[in-house]
Amino acid sequence: MTLNLQMLKRSRLVHLCLAVSFFTSGVVVNLTQCLLYITIRPFNKWLYRKINWYLCYTLYTQLVCLGDWWSQTKVNIYIDREVFDKYFGKEHAYIIMNHTYEIDWLIGWMVADRIQLLGNCKAYAKKVIQYIPVLGWAWKCSEFVFLERNFEKDKETINKQITELAEHPDPMWLLLFPEGTRFTPKKHEASVEFANKHNLTPLKHHLLPRTKGFVASLPSMRGKVPAIYNVELAFDEQDPIKPTVTNLLLGKPTEAHMYFRRIPFEEVPAEPAQQDEFLKQMFVDKDKLRDSFLKTGDFFATSGVPRVEPFQVQARIYSALNIVLWQFVTLLPISYYLVKMLFSGELVLFSIGAGIIGAFFLLLKKTIGMTEIDKGSSYGAGSASSKKIH
Numbered sequence: 001m002t003l004n005l006q007m008l009k010r011s012r013l014v015h016l017c018l019a020v021s022f023f024t025s026g027v028v029v030n031l032t033q034c035l036l037y038i039t040i041r042p043f044n045k046w047l048y049r050k051i052n053w054y055l056c057y058t059l060y061t062q063l064v065c066l067g068d069w070w071s072q073t074k075v076n077i078y079i080d081r082e083v084f085d086k087y088f089g090k091e092h093a094y095i096i097m098n099h100t101y102e103i104d105w106l107i108g109w110m111v112a113d114r115i116q117l118l119g120n121c122k123a124y125a126k127k128v129i130q131y132i133p134v135l136g137w138a139w140k141c142s143e144f145v146f147l148e149r150n151f152e153k154d155k156e157t158i159n160k161q162i163t164e165l166a167e168h169p170d171p172m173w174l175l176l177f178p179e180g181t182r183f184t185p186k187k188h189e190a191s192v193e194f195a196n197k198h199n200l201t202p203l204k205h206h207l208l209p210r211t212k213g214f215v216a217s218l219p220s221m222r223g224k225v226p227a228i229y230n231v232e233l234a235f236d237e238q239d240p241i242k243p244t245v246t247n248l249l250l251g252k253p254t255e256a257h258m259y260f261r262r263i264p265f266e267e268v269p270a271e272p273a274q275q276d277e278f279l280k281q282m283f284v285d286k287d288k289l290r291d292s293f294l295k296t297g298d299f300f301a302t303s304g305v306p307r308v309e310p311f312q313v314q315a316r317i318y319s320a321l322n323i324v325l326w327q328f329v330t331l332l333p334i335s336y337y338l339v340k341m342l343f344s345g346e347l348v349l350f351s352i353g354a355g356i357i358g359a360f361f362l363l364l365k366k367t368i369g370m371t372e373i374d375k376g377s378s379y380g381a382g383s384a385s386s387k388k389i390h
């Protein structure tokens with residue numbers, strides 16, 4: 001039985017079914033969002049955001065299901081349980097997280113789903129992403145902060161968007177990866193070179209944080225966003241199953257370790273220069289946490305950070321039910337028409353059917369490729385002389 005289930009999870013046909021369901025439902029969500037953006041948002045922003053929460057949820061949770069139920073990935077949460085129960089999912093929060101893995105964003109979504117906040121997960125993202133169908137369009141309609149990596153232009157965007165986000169009627173998480181790009185050895189080498197040249201503390205396991213976006217965001221949050229969450233995500237480096245989207249799709253389980261520290265906004269300095277140092281020191285502390293975990297398998301053994309015991313929160317069944325519903329709604333009619341095309345005996349219809357199947361496979365491959373570290377942005381890999389801290 002177990003062997004048959006493993007073979008099923010690795011089946012190309014099953015992956016095709018998942019892709020058809022996700023991208024088709026994504027187009028339905030996008031069209032609905034666009035319609036509501038034009039007809040409801042100009043007159044009732046509160047109602048639009050309430051409806052959009054569910055539209056985002058039904059899309060995002062299909063990916064969450066890959067982690068929670070398909071691959072049965074575990075998430076260990078490190079924070080005082082009383083703090084977790086009191087605040088998580090009950091307040092706006094500014095999430096500061098390391099950008100080390102292909103699925104770091106998805107692990108964050110898995111935690112957000114457990115506290116019923118998934119539909120209101122926001123993030124800073126490259127402007128080009130907003131033009132990508134399904135997720136990009138969904139994020140555009142959900143008030144994500146899209147940046148051009150030109151600070152003079154981005155500063156105005158940041159102020160406008162965060163002012164909007166802080167007014168959300170329901171709790172919202174805004175995610176920032178201050179490193180600006182995923183960690184790679186080449187980018188780390190450039191980061192260390194820059195730190196040494198500018199008399200900054202070099203980091204062993206992170207890139208130097210780019211502080212301008214962080215500092216520019218704070219004025220619009222003060223008095224509206226109660227806390228910053230310092231988040232450090234780690235996986236066992238010795239685990240043969242690496243934390244990738246491909247492995248999740250193949251049903252291979254992994255185990256995430258996620259440290260949280262809630263920082264009340266009152267503890268954040270008011271002056272920009274001090275805020276700059278605040279973020280840099282946060283990454284020095286994050287580096288100690290990660291160094292301890294990589295050496296001992298424990299965040300606290302050598303980091304000097306007060307110990308908190310990990311716990312797990314049960315995954316919600318709704319993500320599995322949601323994906324089953326979309327499979328039923330999308331696959332039945334699409335499969336019916338594809339079979340008719342492929343067995344029609346007409347070359348044109350056969351070619352169209354085969355082309356549709358190929359397009360879904362290509363979309364799946366391209367989407368996975370966007371998450372792969374070795375295909376990521378070269379941003380941050382330049383020489384120390386040309387590197388700037390944003």
